Structures are given as structure tokens and as C-alpha cells.
Amino acid sequence: MSAIATKLRSVAGLPLVALVLVSGVLGVQLAAGGGSFTPLRPASPCEVRDVTSVSSGIDGVAERVVLLGLDRTACRLGTTREALVLQLAQTAQHTDAQVAALRDGLLGAVNLLAADRTLPPASDLVDDAVGQSDLNGFLKIAIGALPPTVIDHALTTSAVLRGTIDGLDLRRVLANLNNPDDLTQQIRGAVTKAVEQALLDRLRALL
Amino acid sequence: MRRSLTVPLLALVAGFVLADSAIVTLALPDILASFDGTVAQVAWVLIAFNVVLAVAVVPVARLLLGRDAARWCAAGIAVFAASSLMCAAAGSLGILIAARCVQALGGAFVLVGTLELLVGATDERRGVARWVTAGVIGTATGPVLGGLLTDAFSWQSIFIVQVPIAVVAVPAALAGRASPREPTVDRHRPAVGPNVALALLSAALTAALFLLVLLLVDGWHRSPSTAAITVSVVPLTAFLARPLARRVPATAGMETATGCFLIAGGLVALAVPPSASLWWTIPPQALVGLGLGLTVDRLMLDAMRDRLPRALHGAWAIGARHLGIVLGLAILTPVFTADLHDAQVPAEHAITRLVLDAKIPAQDKVTIARGLGDELRHEHGQVPDLHPAFSRLPPSAAQLPATAQLKSDLDSQLERAASVAFRTSFLVGAGLALAALVSLLWPRRMGDG
Numbered sequence: 001m002s003a004i005a006t007k008l009r010s011v012a013g014l015p016l017v018a019l020v021l022v023s024g025v026l027g028v029q030l031a032a033g034g035g036s037f038t039p040l041r042p043a044s045p046c047e048v049r050d051v052t053s054v055s056s057g058i059d060g061v062a063e064r065v066v067l068l069g070l071d072r073t074a075c076r077l078g079t080t081r082e083a084l085v086l087q088l089a090q091t092a093q094h095t096d097a098q099v100a101a102l103r104d105g106l107l108g109a110v111n112l113l114a115a116d117r118t119l120p121p122a123s124d125l126v127d128d129a130v131g132q133s134d135l136n137g138f139l140k141i142a143i144g145a146l147p148p149t150v151i152d153h154a155l156t157t158s159a160v161l162r163g164t165i166d167g168l169d170l171r172r173v174l175a176n177l178n179n180p181d182d183l184t185q186q187i188r189g190a191v192t193k194a195v196e197q198a199l200l201d202r203l204r205a206l207l
Numbered sequence: 208m209r210r211s212l213t214v215p216l217l218a219l220v221a222g223f224v225l226a227d228s229a230i231v232t233l234a235l236p237d238i239l240a241s242f243d244g245t246v247a248q249v250a251w252v253l254i255a256f257n258v259v260l261a262v263a264v265v266p267v268a269r270l271l272l273g274r275d276a277a278r279w280c281a282a283g284i285a286v287f288a289a290s291s292l293m294c295a296a297a298g299s300l301g302i303l304i305a306a307r308c309v310q311a312l313g314g315a316f317v318l319v320g321t322l323e324l325l326v327g328a329t330d331e332r333r334g335v336a337r338w339v340t341a342g343v344i345g346t347a348t349g350p351v352l353g354g355l356l357t358d359a360f361s362w363q364s365i366f367i368v369q370v371p372i373a374v375v376a377v378p379a380a381l382a383g384r385a386s387p388r389e390p391t392v393d394r395h396r397p398a399v400g401p402n403v404a405l406a407l408l409s410a411a412l413t414a415a416l417f418l419l420v421l422l423l424v425d426g427w428h429r430s431p432s433t434a435a436i437t438v439s440v441v442p443l444t445a446f447l448a449r450p451l452a453r454r455v456p457a458t459a460g461m462e463t464a465t466g467c468f469l470i471a472g473g474l475v476a477l478a479v480p481p482s483a484s485l486w487w488t489i490p491p492q493a494l495v496g497l498g499l500g501l502t503v504d505r506l507m508l509d510a511m512r513d514r515l516p517r518a519l520h521g522a523w524a525i526g527a528r529h530l531g532i533v534l535g536l537a538i539l540t541p542v543f544t545a546d547l548h549d550a551q552v553p554a555e556h557a558i559t560r561l562v563l564d565a566k567i568p569a570q571d572k573v574t575i576a577r578g579l580g581d582e583l584r585h586e587h588g589q590v591p592d593l594h595p596a597f598s599r600l601p602p603s604a605a606q607l608p609a610t611a612q613l614k615s616d617l618d619s620q621l622e623r624a625a626s627v628a629f630r631t632s633f634l635v636g637a638g639l640a641l642a643a644l645v646s647l648l649w650p651r652r653m654g655d656g
Contacts (some may be wrong), residue, residue, distance in 0.1 A: 022469065025476045081560075086559055
């Protein structure tokens with residue numbers, strides 16, 4: 001009996017030790033997430049996600065609109081937000097379909113934020129936009145003197161943002177992605193113009 | 208020269224020749240930076256040595272049959288030393304690769320000669336055992352030594368350090384005498400089983416020694432010396448393998464088969480690290496090291512046992528090992544290069560997601576995104592360093608905790624992408640080790656039948 005046990009040990013002892021060692025190492029590694037140490041995968045763009053921004057004023061609103069707009073555009077084009085961003089950033093020529101989808105996506109994002117009531121009051125944007133605009137000093141003082149409640153009564157943020165998006169030359173925006181200063185100027189210019197236009201429209205309506 | 212000095216010197220020089228097959232692994236990025244060349248061209252600094260040694264060692268062994276092994280060995284050491292100097296002084300990649308070829312040719316004479324001289328200086332059993340052990344130690348410690356020297360001095364120091372050892376070994380070789388009983392004609396055919404297993408295992412070990420250092424240095428951006436210290440686990444556990452195995456009684460064949468299984472298991476474990484922490488590479492490397500310690504020397508001895516002429520069968524074993532290394536490089540390099548290329552898109556998507564969702568001002572996101580775009584455009588098939596993308600930020604933004612977090616998260620994504628890119632290659636390596644195991648079991652099963 002002991003001879004059989006000795007024979008068995010000599011045949012199976014070392015392989016068993018090796019099997020235990022390999023299983024132990026692999027088991028611990030897999031339990032610690034060994035199989036899932038992979039790059040972060042893009043989230044589904046068709047699922048609504050909570051979008052926040054650390055910036056305030058126009059920059060903060062613009063960032064939230066852009067992030068949500070990219071999701072909606074990617075969902076519509078059947079791609080991911082990340083693939084869309086890389087595609088838009090790495091291509092010099094953008095198709096009409098891409099530009100149209102982006103505009104629709106951004107407008108959809110504004111509607112979504114408006115429906116969620118997470119857009120700041122228009123007076124916040126107006127102060128910011130007028131401060132950065134090239135309006136003459138008299139007009140700046142006049143608009144600055146208006147109480148926020150009057151501005152908020154006269155304008156809605158969503159209308160300003162829609163006007164901004166409609167007025168933006170998206171092809172130029174996409175071409176300027178590598179030039180952040182021009183890009184910022186372009187977006188702020190469009191916001192200011194949309195604010196001006198909305199205020200003038202309101203003024204005309206009152207008169 | 209005294210025998211007590213001759214034997215260690217001859218073993219040392221034989222170990223150095225075999226260490227040279229992988230010694231430049233950790234120096235390849237520095238060599239690439241020194242010369243105008245591509246990654247594929249620089250890889251030939253490694254491949255050329257192994258190809259020439261694999262092809263030349265058997266003809267050299269035939270040439271030396273019946274000749275004065277001491278003189279030929281001394282000449283081989285001199286050629287090896289001179290070509291090492293040539294490697295260190297090489298002004299172009301072409302000259303470096305040519306010098307490596309000459310080094311391997313000299314190395315072939317050294318290996319065949321030292322085997323004969325070590326047997327002559329001791330006896331058949333001890334001489335062969337010392338020659339085999341020197342080779343195993345050399346192979347296992349080559350990448351470690353190369354990494355430490357490259358980080359401490361330069362890649363050239365890898366070759367310079369070999370010269371004085373070779374110079375001292377020349378008189379040791381000239382003082383030696385080969386065993387007079389060696390026949391001059393082939394008496395036995397090469398041992399197919401052990402040599403095939405050696406070739407397959409060497410190909411698998413290429414994954415452990417070559418790919419792991421590439422993953423650590425290029426994929427996880429660790430310094431060559433950190434990588435060298437990390438991969439020293441393999442030689443350390445290889446030394447411990449035999450004493451540990453003695454505690455569990457097993458037949459020689461069972462030890463070798465178990466060693467193949469341990470190498471395969473270690474490579475599978477290297478394919479699935481839970482993070483880029485170096486600690487996670489230690490247990491898998493320990494498995495590989497234990498496997499190495501149980502297999503290579505035993506297979507070398509099996510390939511040479513009771514076969515004459517001894518030098519010729521030793522040369523067949525060396526040829527098989529280096530052919531295996533070349534086979535491993537030939538199979539694994541295109542696999543991981545293609546996987547590294549395929550990992551680019553998921554990595555870019557992960558990076559884009561992190562930048563878009565980062566809790567930093569939009570203006571900073573655009574600045575970082577532009578920098579990242581530039582770094583990714585200039586990556587040339589390597590894992591890029593994304594840190595320069597952050598240098599464009601104003602100092603106030605660069606010091607924000609959210610920016611530091613983004614930088615760390617991006618590094619993590621690259622580490623993840625690199626780990627995934629190396630996964631298939633490690634698994635192919637494991638497959639090669641299992642193929643070696645099957646090759647060992649196959650004749651036995653046939654015999655049983």
C-alpha cells in the first residue's frame with residue numbers, strides 16, 4: 001500500500017503542486033479583476049446622462065449644450081460620442097449630413113436642458129455676453145442698468161441658445177477646433193449676437 | 208592558470224555568450240534613440256545574434272571535432288570581445304547589427320569550446336552540468352543585466368563590460384585541455400524530443416523575458432532599471448526551482464513536464480494582470496522562473512545524454528534553443544505589433560471620454576485635447592507619453608487636482624490598452640509552452656501504444 005502511495009506521489013505530487021500554484025495565481029488575479037483591466041468603453045450616446053460643467057456663465061452653458069449635443073448627434077448618426085468627436089476633429093472636410101446632425105443635436109440638447117429647467121436665467125448670459133461684446137458704451141450701460149427680472153421676463157435662455165446655434169457657422173466652428181482662441185471668439189460672438197437680436201426683437205415688439 | 212580559476216572563468220564566458228541573446232532587450236529603446244531607424248530595424252540587433260548563433264553553432268561544432276578546442280575557444284573569445292567593442296563603438300545601426308552577427312559567430316566557438324574545456328577540466332558529468340547551468344543563468348539574467356547597465360550608464364556599457372571578462376578568459380581557455388576521448392565522427396542522431404521541446408520552450412520564454420520587459424518599459428512606462436529589477440524574479444525563482452522540487456519526489460520526465468505547465472500558467476497569468484502594478488507581475492514570473500529552473504537544464508542534459516560527439520549534441524541543443532528564440536520573436540512580434548495597432552482606437556476613445564467628462568474648465572479641455580492629438584499623431588507604433596499635452600496649460604490650471612486626476616486617469620488608460628495589446632502574445636507564448644509539454648509526452652504515449 002505504501003509502495004503504491006509512494007509511486008502515486010512521485011507521479012502526481014509535483015504536477016498537483018504546480019496545478020495548485022497556477023490555479024492559485026490565476027484565481028487571485030481573476031478575482032482581483034484580471035480579465036477586465038481594459039480601456040474605458042464609450043458610453044451609449046442614446047442614454048441620457050447627467051452633464052455638468054465646472055465653468056460658469058456662457059462657457060458653462062455652452063459646454064453642457066455641446067456635451068449633450070454630441071450625445072444626441074452621435075445617437076442619430078449611429079456612432080459613439082467619442083468616435084464622433086475624433087472624426088470631427090481629425091477630418092478637414094465635414095459632410096452636410098454631419099453638420100445638419102450636429103445642429104439638430106445641439107438644438108435637441110437645448111430643448112432637453114430647457115425641459116429639465118437646468119438652464120441659468122437669461123440675465124446671467126446677458127451680463128456675460130454684453131460684457132464681452134463690442135456694443136457701444138451707452139448701450140452696454142443701458143442694458144447693464146436693466147434689472148435681471150426685466151431681462152428674464154423679456155428673454156429666455158433657450159431662445160438665446162437656439163438663436164446662437166442657428167447663427168453659428170458650424171463648418172467654421174469645426175474647422176477652428178485646433179484654434180481655441182478663434183473658437184471661443186466665434187462662440188461668444190454668436191451668443192452676443194443672439195442676445196442682441198433677441199433684445200432688439202423684444203424692443204421692437206414692445207414699441 | 209589554476210583550475211579553480213579556469214572553470215569559473217570558462218563558465219562565466221559561456222554564460223555571457225548566452226546572456227547576449229537577450230541582453231539588449233531593455234536597451235532597444237535607447238538604441239532606437241541613438242540611431243536613425245525604425246522599431247523593426249532595431250529589433251534586428253536582438254534577432255541577428257540569435258539567428259547567427261542558431262545557424263552557426265552546429266557547423267562550428269563539426270569544424271572543431273578533432274581540433275584543439277582550447278585554441279579555437281580562445282580565438283572565439285577574442286572575436287567575441289573584439290566584436291563587443293565594435294558594438295559599443297558602432298556609428299550606425301547597420302554596423303551594430305553586423306557586429307552582433309560577428310559576436311554570435313565568435314560566441315558559437317566559445318560555447319562549443321567551453322563545453323569541451325569544462326569537461327576536460329572536471330569530468331563528463333560536472334563539466335556538462337556547469338556548462339548547462341552557466342547557460343541557463345546567462346539566459347535568465349541577460350535582460351536584468353542589460354537593463355541595469357543601460358539605466359546606470361548607457362547601452363554601450365552592455366558591450367564594454369563583456370570585454371575585460373573575455374580578455375581574462377582567453378588565457379583560461381588556452382590553459383585548458385579538452386577531454387581526449389571525444390570521437391570525431393557522428394555516432395548518434397540528434398535527440399529530437401528534447402531539442403524540439405527546447406525550441407518550443409525557448410520560444411515561450413521569449414514571451415516571458417522579451418515581451419514582459421517591453422510591456423514594463425514601453426507599455427507601462429517604467430524605467431529600464433525598474434523593469435530589470437522586476438524581471439529578476441525569473442532568474443531568482445529559477446535558482447530555487449530545483450531545491451524546492453527535491454521536496455516533492457518526482458521522475459525527471461515529470462519534472463520537465465511540470466516545468467512546461469508552470470511556464471504556460473505563468474504566461475497566462477501575465478496575460479491577465481488586474482492592474483499595472485508591478486506586484487501583479489511577481490507571482491506569474493515566479494511560476495515562469497520555477498518552470499525555467501525545472502526544464503531548460505534538464506532538457507539540455509537530455510539532448511546530450513549518452514550521445515557522442517558531446518560537443519555536436521551540445522551544439523544541437525544550443526541551436527534548438529536559439530532557433531526557438533528566433534521562432535518566438537518571429538511569431539510574437541507581429542502578433543503584439545498588430546495588437547498594439549488595434550489597441551489604438553479603444554485607447555483613443557477612452558482618452559476622449561475622459562477628457563470630455565473631466566471636471567476641468569472647457570478651455571483647458573480644448574487645450575489638452577489639442578496636445579493629446581499631437582502626441583497620438585507622433586506615436587510611431589509605440590505607446591505614447593501623454594504628459595507633454597499638459598505642458599500647454601497655464602500653470603494655475605496644470606496644478607488643479609482635477610487636472611492631476613485626468614493625467615493619472617489617462618496614464619491608466621494607456622496602461623490598460625498596452626496590457627490588452629500584449630495579452631494575445633502572452634497567450635501564444637503559453638500555447639508554445641503547452642506545445643513543448645505535448646512534445647515531451649507524445650513519444651511516451653506512442654511507446655505505450
